[in-house]
Amino acid sequence: MKPITAAVGITGMNATDNPAPGVAVARSLRHEPTFAGKLIGLGYSALDPGFYAEGLLDAASVLPFPSAGKDALLQHLRTVQETFGLDVLVPNLDSELRAILGFERELNELGIRTFLPSMEALERSSKAQLPKLAANPKIRVPDSDAFVTADAIPKLGQRLGFPLVIKGVYYGGDIVHTEADAVFAFHKYVATWGLPVIAQRYIAGEEYNVAAVGDGHGNTVGAVAMRKMALTDKGKGWSGVTVDNPELLTLAEEVIRELRWRGPLEVEVLREHDTGVLEVIEINPRFPAWIYLAAGAGQNLPYYVVCLALGLPIPKPAPRYRVGTLFVRISLDQISQLETYGQLSATGNISYEKKVQP
């Protein structure tokens, strides 16, 4: 197979204590022997850890904040393309997706390819719309409701019972045991992510996560299932292991079929403790932060997304991933002189390639 030489822009370089997936996506591409392209790291802060990962990126750029509007973002991506080249864009943050879908055509005209879901599929995967997926009898979803004022909580509590899961529209979820705690969580998520807030019925069970890629026609390109083995104080997975549960994969495939999902997603599933029944508790419209595990286990989903964006063939079916492959996250201090930070702060752009003096 001919090596890929495209320049790939990857957002979400903030691999902090609660990491975005960008660094894992970049490492997955570097992991693939047939990938010989350029990687352009994109983030929102000159201190994003991915910008300092030696040998990972060819160039980096600090994006305008979402509050600057989507035109500013598009204009910036145009500049990135002129400066470093940009053939493919892989966004990794929920909060970017709507803006990018909004100018997908303009990106395509510029020759910047993406492989993303339709706006309709994105809406249907949202926390607020999730329960409607259960209209498909093969997909079970815990009862839930989106709400916009704390006044709704008593009724929701009666209907869904306590404990109750309160979730922010983009990120986060708390298990609350009282109305007062639910009100507190409501205000916390409004302050962080805005409206609506979602109340979801609590299910006692074991959580599994499936990272997968859909082809946009209802087919699943690949899927890797994982169980978290260690959590941070914040409840985020810090370690996990690939598992072999065909029902889990079938469920993820059904979600992709139902939504005709195009591109990466993560399906969060609870396996009810007493019955073993699987319920979809969340769909994330992007790769999870742990996606490097997929590449490590032999099924390089980020690489397939880049291939698909470029219209290149991918293995069908995808190679089976190795069950019992572990990831253990580590935090490491990267040493840098001030130049990288200085240039990113002052100009917003940096190339890591050694410049050949003419």
Next chain:
Amino acid sequence: MKPITAAVGITGMNATDNPAPGVAVARSLRHEPTFAGKLIGLGYSALDPGFYAEGLLDAASVLPFPSAGKDALLQHLRTVQETFGLDVLVPNLDSELRAILGFERELNELGIRTFLPSMEALERSSKAQLPKLAANPKIRVPDSDAFVTADAIPKLGQRLGFPLVIKGVYYGGDIVHTEADAVFAFHKYVATWGLPVIAQRYIAGEEYNVAAVGDGHGNTVGAVAMRKMALTDKGKGWSGVTVDNPELLTLAEEVIRELRWRGPLEVEVLREHDTGVLEVIEINPRFPAWIYLAAGAGQNLPYYVVCLALGLPIPKPAPRYRVGTLFVRISLDQISQLETYGQLSATGNISYEKKVQP
């Protein structure tokens, strides 16, 4: 200089989202060209991230929990020595220090060297005793008090004013603005770290941290000063830069002189915003998690501690560290097959050296 071939045991391999210093200490030793010894990682969980850091450790061992008592710990260290060799022990957790100081003589008899403070110096550096250091006119410490019941809070609030800093006996600190918040923080720290809890006068200023090593005779072997540039949601430093403020270093030297400190420590200093006056707000009786920055900036303090433990000469004075050296922490997923975790879980010990078949 002859390369060091000693086997060094390093605790605190839990380089998680709120990392212990062990991995940074191990990386510092690996960083040093004249260190050719073995590194034995020590932790309390088979999933400690340091155990999965490729090329970092020669062997690893899961220690008995502190609740098992210090005899169990000593016995375990003996086994580690028999299994892998153990010439030097560098503990990196506050919670281990008292136990280890308690059997320092036994360790010495086994040929396991340490380079640690006296029990007296350790007590004097504790949060509860810290204000007494201000008896030395060269050391300013914010007024503070250790207390054991929430009833003490109103009086403490009157004396020290609000906002007030409430600190756990080992880790953590919250700025509270009301008595109610102080009570809440008190109970939180009692539940996590036990009694006493410390109330410290709040000072508006910029925080600096100095990592240093004392020789036990009042002299400072080396010291590196740093300002945090990015914090996690929990308020922990995720990035920082070395600074050139001679007063800061002089203050750390004075603390070391006053306590005749032996071994590693971190002095946390506030520079009062209006006056520029420096106040010692905390002393940690170990290296900080960011200690790899010292090695990266050219002053390898962990290496000096190992030299001193072994009675080997160190450069006097220590080389100047490079000002403007940055650290940016990153979280990365390490891929592993189940064998490492399986062996650590089942046996508690693992050697990473490739076994030569006879």
Next chain:
Amino acid sequence: MNPDPARLRDLAISDSGFVFDPFTGYTFTVNATGLAILQALKEGLSLDLIVRRLQDSFELEGDEDLARDVDEFCVRLRDQKLAR
């Protein structure tokens, strides 16, 4: 107790007593007795036969301890949903 033969067959068991269930992702460790019980269950032996085999393999203080060991072990298997 009703062990689940398919699930038991899939278990990855190391000599050191580390067990990984690929279906659930659960891991646990067993001692030498547990290891022997698990291997016998994988072979489809009945509990009576297992106790007898263990009596032959290990130097034991008394029958009661052994029967209790096997019972306790079965509870753990049920916790792991490897038996009903």
Next chain:
Amino acid sequence: MNPDPARLRDLAISDSGFVFDPFTGYTFTVNATGLAILQALKEGLSLDLIVRRLQDSFELEGDEDLARDVDEFCVRLRDQKLAR
């Protein structure tokens, strides 16, 4: 405004306008005007002289903007404790 000459001398200033104060560890960025002001201050020039030099170096719309720029910049220096 009283710039602190020693502190200003120690500043690390890159051509792109990135400034690092090794004493405090503060970093900040300045635009082309700010960079010129900072370099002039390091040379010990008075504010009047600085404004005149800037008038020569940059194509400007009017004196007022420039004086305001210099003023604003001095406020920033005071924030960074590089001037009193």
